[in-house]
Amino acid sequence: MAKQQIDKDNLQPLAEIDRVIHEPARLLLVATLSVVESADFLFLMNQTKLTRGNLSSHLSKLEAAGYVEIKKEFVEKIPRTLLRLTDQGRNAFMEYRQKMQQVLDSF
Amino acid sequence: MTVFNLTEIEKKAFRSTFQDGLWDIFLGSLLLVLSISALLSNIGTTKKLHMGVLIVLQILVVLAFTVGKKRITIPRMGFVKFGPKRKQRMTKSRIILLISVLLGVVVFLIASALIQGNPAGRSKLLLFAPVAWVVNSIIVFSFLAYYMDFTRLYLYGVLFALPVPFDVAIQQFTELNLSPIAFAVPGIAMLAVGTVLLLRFLHEYPKPGQEVLDG
Numbered sequence: 001m002a003k004q005q006i007d008k009d010n011l012q013p014l015a016e017i018d019r020v021i022h023e024p025a026r027l028l029l030v031a032t033l034s035v036v037e038s039a040d041f042l043f044l045m046n047q048t049k050l051t052r053g054n055l056s057s058h059l060s061k062l063e064a065a066g067y068v069e070i071k072k073e074f075v076e077k078i079p080r081t082l083l084r085l086t087d088q089g090r091n092a093f094m095e096y097r098q099k100m101q102q103v104l105d106s107f
Numbered sequence: 108m109t110v111f112n113l114t115e116i117e118k119k120a121f122r123s124t125f126q127d128g129l130w131d132i133f134l135g136s137l138l139l140v141l142s143i144s145a146l147l148s149n150i151g152t153t154k155k156l157h158m159g160v161l162i163v164l165q166i167l168v169v170l171a172f173t174v175g176k177k178r179i180t181i182p183r184m185g186f187v188k189f190g191p192k193r194k195q196r197m198t199k200s201r202i203i204l205l206i207s208v209l210l211g212v213v214v215f216l217i218a219s220a221l222i223q224g225n226p227a228g229r230s231k232l233l234l235f236a237p238v239a240w241v242v243n244s245i246i247v248f249s250f251l252a253y254y255m256d257f258t259r260l261y262l263y264g265v266l267f268a269l270p271v272p273f274d275v276a277i278q279q280f281t282e283l284n285l286s287p288i289a290f291a292v293p294g295i296a297m298l299a300v301g302t303v304l305l306l307r308f309l310h311e312y313p314k315p316g317q318e319v320l321d322g
Contacts, residue, residue, distance in 0.1 A: 038188045039187040
C-alpha cells in the first residue's frame, strides 16, 4: 500500500505534463523558438526538418493554445511568416521542463 | 541531468548560419585584396594607387558579403532573430573587430613614422610589424571564434597571422619579395573552403516555393 502511494507521488507530474508541448515535433518547435527572439517559417522548417504541411499544422495547434504568435508580413514584396513564442508559451515550456525533470529524476 | 540542453540547441541554430561559406569567402577575399595591393606595390605603382585599390577592394568585399547574406543565405535558410545573450556576444564581436581595425591603423601610422627619413627605422619595423600583426590576428580571431561559436576562425586566425612574418623572414634571408604569394596562398585556401561550403549550401538549401514563404 505504501509502495503504491510512493509510485503515485512519483508519477503525479507525469499526469500533469502539457500534452500540447509533449508531442515530439511540437516539443522540437517550442525548444527551437525558446532560444530565439523570433524566426520565420522557412528557418523553422530547416531547423526541425519537418515538412511544410506538418509544420503548419503543429504551429496552428501551438497558436490555438496561445503558445506561439504568428505574424505575416512583407519584406521587399516577399511574404514572410514570422513566429515567436508568447510569454504564455515560454512559461508553459519552462513548467514542462521542470515536470519532465522531476519525472526522469524519479526513475 | 538536464532534459534539454537549450544552450546547445541555440548554438546549433546559430552555427547553422555559417553553413553558407560566406564568412570563409569573405576572409579569404580580404587576404587576396592584401595580395593584390602587395603586387601593385611590387610592380612599382604609387603608394596612393595601391592604397586606393586596397581600400576600394576591401569596401567591395564587405558589400559583397552583406549582399550575399541578404540575397543568398536568408532566402534559402530563413530569417531568425537570436535572443539577448547572442546579441550581446555579437556586440562584443563587433567591438573586438573595431578595436582590431583601430589598432591596425595605429600600427600602420607608427610603421610609417619609423620608416620616414630614418634608414634605421626600417630594421626596427622588421621586428615590430610582424609581431604586432601576429598578436593582433591571433587574439582577434580567437575572441571572434569564441564569441561567435565559430571554431574555423581559430584556424583562420593562424592563416591570417602567418603571411607577414613569413614574408619578412623570406626578405631577410633571400631578399626575395614574396608578399603577394604570402597573402594569396592562405587567401586561396579560405576561398576554396568557402566555395565548397557555398556550393554544398546551394545544393542542400534550394530557394523555397511560394507556398513555404506563405507559411
